[in-house]
Amino acid sequence: MTTKTLLLVDGSSYLYRAYHALPDLRSPDGFPTGAIHGMVAMLKRALQDVQPEHAACVFDAKGDTFRNEWYPQYKAQRAPMPEDLARQIEPIHEVVKLLGWPVLMVPGIEADDAIGTLARIAAQTGHEVIISTGDKDLAQLVDAHVTLINTMSNEKLDAAAVNAKFGVPPERIIDYLTLMGDTVDNVPGVEKVGPKTAAKWIAEYGSLDGVIAAAGAIKGVAGENLRKALAWLPMGRKLVTVVTDCDLSRDIAGFPALDALALKPVDRSGLLDFYARFGFKSWKRDLEGEGGAAAPAEATSVPAALGDDPPAPQPSATTPKHYETVLTREQLQRWIARIHAAPLTAIDTETDSLDAMVARIVGISLSVKVGEAAYIPLAHSYAGVPEQLDAAEVLAALTPWLENERHAKLGQNIKYDSHVFTNAGITVRGYVHDTLLQSYVLEAHKPHSLESLALRHLGRSGLSYEDVCGKGAHQIPFAQVDIARATEYSGEDSDMTLHVHETLWPQLQALAGPLFVYERIEMPSVAVLGRIERNGVLIDAAVLARQSQELAERMMALEREAHEIAGQPFNLGSPKQIGEILFGKLGLPVKKKTATGTPSTDEEVLAELAADYPLPAKLLEHRGLAKLKGTYTDKLPLMVNPATGRVHTNYAQAVAVTGRLASNDPNLQNIPIRTPEGRRVREAFIAPPGHAILSADYSQIELRIMAHISEDPGLLKAFAEGMDVHRATASEVFGIAPEQVTSEQRRYAKTINFGLIYGMGAFGLASSLGIERSAATAYIERYFQRFAGVKRYMDETKASAKAKGYVETLFGRRIYLPDINGGNGPRRSGAERQAINAPMQGTAADLIKLAMIEVQAMLEREQRATKMIMQVHDELVFEVPEAEIAWAREAVPRAMAAVAPQMKVPLLAEVGVGPNWDQAH
Known part of the structure; x- marks a missing residue:
């Protein structure tokens, strides 16, 4: 007898994910439709992938469940459902039924428990059970007959995959969750125990019961926290355990038989009316054209104008792909001919490091047509690796194309790849598009990784880095990845980049404002930021060492003063001990509590208390100095690149929704300037001999x-x-x-x-x-x-x-x-x-980028030796030869003031010059 399949969709999990994954889509009358669109697309994709005989989409019903009777604080911290999502719940239920899905909502029972009960019964009656969810809690249900899938990440979890992902087998997931707790559901675990510690303890002691039995022998803070939680753990285990014996007879006809969960035909008439009502025009056209068949699983994309559903990109997620591994000179020459002839080529590098300044190329992928790509391995190294083309020969053959600006190129995060090629002695020209920035300009509030873009806009998902390299302690360098596997992964990257571009670029072209921001601000900023990053800034390690010593001495003095006020010694870095002193011994008022019910000692609380009490003020000052010391005075000297003797920050464009740049490794935007100690850190940012630091800062922008x-x-x-x-x-x-x-x-x-x-x-x-x-x-x-x-x-x-x-x-x-x-x-x-x-902060971000672009162009036009070395908020910082100081004092602020002639008020950039950044202010 053929085994039947039951597909159970965790509707409550997916409707939230659909709501947050898609932009603010609206019907013609302004009704929000993003979650509806995402749910329909995911259900279609799940049906296409699984092709079940029985199915159910399971949602949480309104009101409390039996867990609230066990523990009244269960889910007490959860924020109310967003109003726009709440408005879409009824239409989602309606369209799920029109698509032929049984819909299940059981009052008093969570969706997880209904899913668990159905999975157990189906497995006992010979069904294969597929649970479509993004909820890790349901991993406890996985066994020989129950598998989890995630249509948003293309993840599939059988028993082996659960063990690989969480570090524990499915039968120990309950123990694992109990130890960690669940902040979303307000279920406390063992304080400061995360996934690694939970998995480690379970591996070492066999089970939660084994961990509890060994609690007295577990050392350190973790052991202390475990012993404090022992009385709670039985209730925690009860709360995280999915119940698999619920009575569903009132909600499913003939229960425990599953006949009522047979998929029904699509209600074509009702679905056409629904699509028309909510403005899903292309789905409506597809349904009309197919004479009753439901539209295939298709992409979810940002519309050119809100109110229309996104166009379905072609080819679909099921289109065959052909990725070629280039191992011969003949193959290389054939692909070089293709990219020379192509109007646009997507290019991606695989490297040995995430640090763009030092990363070396392991392989290169190219795509000139959606569904096709080539991977050129250059530095793979493992037992049995096929013979690869000589890296120097390949790069020499590609250089004329790479450095020719007439050959249009496309990438995802092109600044990184540009650095990588520069490391290899190649200056890439002709980058005309970056899908990362296209997404950022169109929908800054959404994720911009290639994986997110492909899933959101194309309905495509592919291999993740962890899929090919593993994760954690078992992760291997990309150079050790099997070349065939690397071809699939890297080829997919360049192919999907081209595919995403073909979807996003027409949308950008239809919007005058975003198109200007993309073409005139964001894309030109890439090269300028790359130049600033490579220039780097000189650091005086001796100055930082002196400051670290002074900070350490001041912190010790603060510690003594704090102990004196408290009347006893305590650890100023321990929230627990601070809480005991402030609220236990000194009786200060409790301002707020943590999720576990203990009084909070966070910065906001201490600042409020510091207005009336001396000890919180000492603690705040100590924290500020400790952060300054650990983040900057101790750490900056360790971040100097030995090859250049300079610190090279990374500027991320696609982070802040307002367009502000983010700086990291090190973060130059967050050096505190409100305290004398913070301002002094800038003394260590120095000019080399014969140069000065010049700072040009927009005034009251x-x-x-x-x-x-x-x-x-x-x-x-x-x-x-x-x-x-x-x-x-x-x-x-x-x-x-x-x-x-x-x-x-x-x-x-x-x-x-x-x-x-x-x-x-x-x-x-x-x-x-x-x-x-x-x-x-x-x-x-x-x-x-x-x-x-x-x-x-x-x-x-x-x-x-x-x-x-x-x-x-x-x-x-x-x-x-x-x-x-x-x-x-x-x-x-x-x-x-x-x-x-946001319009003001965003305009300020646009202005400083335009200034950066204009000043760099001026430096190049006039062939000046002055270098732009930092961009911090509304400020540009330069390293200026002494012979150019007079010129720079006048030319830089003039250029900055002229970038927005349409403004009704004059822009003003104030300039300072000094031997270091602090004195240039």
């Missing part, structure tokens, strides 16, 4: 942008006349002449100016100024009376953001606000504040 966008006459006048804008504001708010404004009144005005930009209300202003809330309210009302244009801008911007779902910068960058019409109250209020601030 966001206030100038506010003046331009709001067109407020008072602000425009203040900037046009070169007035002190904070003094001018104080003059208006306090009703006095500018020359009568005191320093205290100017400080108030400055706080109001910057606070309102960030959407600060009366409560926040009162807290910042240390005044009564009624006084803060009066100041804000007076400000808006005097600067009515600012109030109008704020009101109109919030209304526009609610209507569109996004705001725009001066140059057309779109900043999406998913919570502006959904989410809970605080999240919606946060989105409204962001709607006010």
